[in-house]
Amino acid sequence: MIYLDLLIGFLKVGCFAFGGAYGAIPLIRDVVLSYGWLSDERLTDMIAVSESTPGPIMVNLATYVGSSQAGFFGALIATLAVVTPSFLIILLLTILLKTAVKNKYVAAVLGGLKPCVIGVVLATGCVMMFRQGGLPLLTESSDYRPLILTAGLALVYFGSRKILKKGLSPIVLILISACAGIAAYGM
Amino acid sequence: MKILLDLFLTFAKIGLFTFGGGYAMISLIENACVERRRWISHEDMMNITVIAESTPGPIAINCATFVGYRQKGLPGALAATFGLILPSFVILYAVSVFLDSFLEIAWITSAFRGIRIAVGILIADAAVNMIRKMKKKPLPCVILLCSFAAMLCVNAFSLRFSSISLMLLAGAVSLTVFLIKNASSGKGGEKP
Numbered sequence A: 001m002i003y004l005d006l007l008i009g010f011l012k013v014g015c016f017a018f019g020g021a022y023g024a025i026p027l028i029r030d031v032v033l034s035y036g037w038l039s040d041e042r043l044t045d046m047i048a049v050s051e052s053t054p055g056p057i058m059v060n061l062a063t064y065v066g067s068s069q070a071g072f073f074g075a076l077i078a079t080l081a082v083v084t085p086s087f088l089i090i091l092l093l094t095i096l097l098k099t100a101v102k103n104k105y106v107a108a109v110l111g112g113l114k115p116c117v118i119g120v121v122l123a124t125g126c127v128m129m130f131r132q133g134g135l136p137l138l139t140e141s142s143d144y145r146p147l148i149l150t151a152g153l154a155l156v157y158f159g160s161r162k163i164l165k166k167g168l169s170p171i172v173l174i175l176i177s178a179c180a181g182i183a184a185y186g187m
Numbered sequence B: 001m002k003i004l005l006d007l008f009l010t011f012a013k014i015g016l017f018t019f020g021g022g023y024a025m026i027s028l029i030e031n032a033c034v035e036r037r038r039w040i041s042h043e044d045m046m047n048i049t050v051i052a053e054s055t056p057g058p059i060a061i062n063c064a065t066f067v068g069y070r071q072k073g074l075p076g077a078l079a080a081t082f083g084l085i086l087p088s089f090v091i092l093y094a095v096s097v098f099l100d101s102f103l104e105i106a107w108i109t110s111a112f113r114g115i116r117i118a119v120g121i122l123i124a125d126a127a128v129n130m131i132r133k134m135k136k137k138p139l140p141c142v143i144l145l146c147s148f149a150a151m152l153c154v155n156a157f158s159l160r161f162s163s164i165s166l167m168l169l170a171g172a173v174s175l176t177v178f179l180i181k182n183a184s185s186g187k188g189g190e191k192p
Helices: A002-016 A020-035 A040-052 A057-095 A104-138 A145-164 A170-185 B002-017 B023-036 B042-054 B059-103 B106-133 B138-156 B163-187
Strands: none
Touching: A002 A020, A002 A057, A002 B163, A020 A040, A020 A057, A020 A104, A020 B106, A020 B163, A040 A057, A040 A104, A040 A170, A040 B059, A040 B106, A057 B042, A057 B059, A104 A145, A104 B106, A104 B138, A104 B163, A145 A170, A145 B106, A170 B106, B002 B023, B002 B059, B023 B042, B023 B059, B042 B059, B059 B106, B138 B163
């Protein structure tokens, strides 16, 4: 039952998405790939689209995945599922447990969760960079263009931060990478 | 009723005009709810930002729920939260309807081959920023390295081990270490 899968999948994401949108991406990737809803490439495309459209990235991704799997109601269920946990938790904290976040046991658990999220996000970023940039060179086509694109874009992105002090915004990097993609693979 | 509509519209506007999510939204929410409408105090805003960092879910949703509840209880919280997600929902639903045919256009396919690479860079960069902000104590650093290695293995060998299990494990380890430390400092008697 796709509606139930979407509900449970995105409730899980909503419950464990610590550290904002980027903390949620590995979780969404887990759910989407394990159910086989989208390919890794299409999911990556959608992360870029969610980054370039207004609104919280997590909500954008949930709406898209839900809609692609089960139309309007799929989108509705996935979107509500991803925001419900944080809605309820904030209500609970505001009404009842104003000090729960400062509780030392809660703090101890969070003290383990947060670095774990960072490790997971870092690994996901590296895996995605490798899959898109390095892997094509090692497989059948031995295509060198992805590797050059990766090196070039990383240089532009991190170099601009050194030179301009204030780095490029994600949307600008996405626009540059789109132009680079067109230049490398043609119209 | 007027305040509910006002909450809904204010957050819908924020949802419609912030790109990149998360922290970009905080400053807009602060501007709208603290400076212009005086719905909450600056101190409240600081508190909710800290709480949002320790609770799951989109940070902007956390803020919207909090501001809405402060103004008008549960209906207020619902109005603000729905306001915030409505633009996302409408836009992404529209995108999803025609994206497939859009992606078949040759030059757009090429563009997305470049874009996919940028996404990996952005995610790795987000992690590096989080590391910079983190307090560098031994236990968190060990947990970070272990989860990084574990997640790489999971991906390399396509293991069926979700990142949620990894997070629960890390939380349990951290709690256990805390309890052991607590117990041993308890036995060691009072320190001056």
